Amino acid sequence: MRPIETRYARSGDVRIAYQVVGQGSFDLVFVPGFISNLDLQWEDEGYSRLLKRLSAFSRLILFDKRGTGLSDRVDSRHLPSLETRMDDVRAVMDAAGSGRAAILGASEGAPMAMLFAATYPERTRSLVLYGGYANFHRWVMPPERLEAFIETAETAWGTGATLPNFAPGRIDDPHFSQWWARFERLSASPTAAAALARMNAGVDVRGILSTISAPTLLIHRRNDVRVDPEASRFLARKIPGARLVEIAGRDHPVWTGDVDRVADLIEEFLTGEPAVADTERVLAALLVTRIYDTAKLGDRMWSERSQRFQETWRLLVGRHGGRAAGTHGELMVSRFDGPGRAIRCAAALREAAQQIGVASAQGAHVGEIELRGQPVGLTARVTMQLASHAGRGGILASRLVADLTVGSGLHFTEAGRISLDELDEPLPVVHATSEQPSGTSLPAEGQASRAGDADGAGKRGGEPDRRRKEQRCDRRRAQPQRTHGQASRRQHPAQARPAVAGGGGGVFGQAHWPGRAMRAMALLGEAARRGRALGFSSCRPGGFRREAPANGG
Template sequence: MKPSDTLRQDISFVTSNDGTRIACASMGRGPTIVRAARWLTHVSRDPESPVWRHWLAELSSYGHLVRYDLRGCGLSSRDVPEISFEAWLADLEAVTSKLEEPFTLLGMSQGAALSIAYTFRHPERVKRLILFGGYAKGLLSRGQSDRTQIEAATLTNLMRLGWGQDNTAFNQVFTNLFIPDGTQVQHDWWRSLERETASAEVAARTMDVLHKIDVSCIAAELNVPTLVLHARGDRRIPFEQGRALAMTIPGAEFVPLNSNNHVLLETEPAWSVFCSALSGFLGDGIPLAGADAGITTAEREVLVLVAKGLSNPDIAAQLGKSEKTVRNQVSSLLEKTGLSTRSELIVRTLSGPMGQTP
């Protein structure tokens, strides 16, 4: 990937209540979307990642995207005295402490449970809740059978032995839990991220906490518009956990996705379904192109900024692209939508999803 294609972002740090420094990244403009911390992120590397870049492009097209690295991971403090669910919650509170308006909170994987706990504690701060590939109960909280205890202990012990190492059985199994349908390039990126984002000991301590999560009781008490999405073939978190989560939260909308991946990849059909559900749920954001229009994620980034009235030079500066690239993408948008002018493109985007008659 060329450097000019990397999404632009600002990185800063906040201090949690125990002195831990948490690395935060922000991109985009408009209503705020906060992505609660999940595992295997590195805010400085994600914008160029073949696994995460399309997520960032999609989410930041709706507004101001704020995300951060888990304590002990990425650019956040590595040598941390405490790794616990309460500590993670305190970190999220520190990240959001300066946000003045209610925001959309996105929780992926264990970030879903964290988002639920935050919303329960601060209902006035969360405008909407999006939960993807999440669960209310960790592995050991779902039952104390011999099988689950052995599975939990085995995974944690294997982490201490194989985390971040090349050509290990653990490395291959762990990567396949998250992106089994990924390309070799994506698998290699995932493995390199293990080495760069956390030590084996931090990974094992983090996994121990994940196994014991249980927010099922407070999930039933939430009163906020909620969208739950889960891949049917998710190998990391069983589909049944996502469905149970949607059934527990009052009024939650549930969208099953036909994928085997815990992290959706841009090339799979489920990604377009996810984008469509996101567009419908966020409502007051700009309606974006559906899969039928054949518009790419990169073009969608440009489209949302065109609709906001930005010029090609301004769009190029914000997205870190050349003006020629932006000009070509605007031309492609006009061709794909059958429109003739930039003004028509803006009107169609604001009036309804692209590819449909307004």
């Protein structure tokens, strides 16, 4: 993607940095949260994904609020009022040639967006508030917690120390943690961060809510770690005609969690049409492999073994028909066309880790991912969390993986359910143990026949051979006779050919007997029902598709 041009708008004596991207039929102004940086935000996968989605149906206007990112700093001794900062929105719209726009306010940007909509109703096409609030101390932080936050900002700013306050679910993601530390440093200085926190603490716009006349959509995560969901419920009661949609998740920033779900809701609200399915997304199986040092090997030996394992990982992933999709520190992500391949590769990687002398834990899941680039979004994050829940040497998979590999010879044991931040319901999971022994995949008749054929090849004639033949005949008489129409192929009655991913992300399978086909269809139906809880509809020619967001969330 070519670099986005950054320009500056004058708001009084302050310069406000802004960008314009997209060529949609209407303008959408994004008012960011606590801190921002116009250049750095494009480097984060989730942030850039959100902005690309929004700019696909609008002319998106982005800016850094005064005191943050590329805009001028504020005097910490003379903090500007909310009205002054709100006027920065008007200045940016004027500079970008926007007479009327939809306003998207996220987190701390929501009070500014609400005040703008109440002050300039003729310039507000509609209003979208994500994770918003009307009073800081009531729904974000009481005074004592605010002081503790400011102390952290003044002593550890730039190290990523504030990440637990905003996105605790991403703490174990080293790539995101490093980006967040840079995000802190390049968005504000420690002094500026403390000043911004004090400015936000004075926010109270409860008195103007009833004057907002623009159509309003409220989006809030049910377990938001920073802003109490009651804040949006209060806004829904006080803003005339406002509609509230609560979504799953705990991490607060709008560009974390299920970004596509947020973008779908915004697009449908602003355009009046359901979001168009993204043809650049396919159904795939993801495998996340995590290695760690339990033997206290020392930096040098651990580095050597880690590098050796990563080389082996790439080799085994390719050997099992997969693609190495990227690494995040000691996390290695690979993608496969079918879940069976992913599980077999995981078993091979577990054995390789034992031979190299490192501990491993792996997670496997099936879901939609980007056709190009590294897997991001809900499917990738769920798979990473499965890997983090897996024990040493364990392969923890979603129950959907087991359902889609029925008849493949893979063996799973139930592991209960685990609660994940971004899912509405606990996720059923299984342990992948081992492949079933080859002898157990054939009925007794097939086993006996093969054993007898092998014996007969070694010895021909004589009394032992005659007795073996008689024993085989007795066993055959004891077997129930096949009825008319049954297949003669010797195969386990519950065994069907394993499902594989087809073109466009679809999943296809074959079963040799009608009964097996019916059982396989029943299993796939159950998998589809479970898939719908993760945002997919049932199988159709061409693959799975994301469900359009239902009215009311």
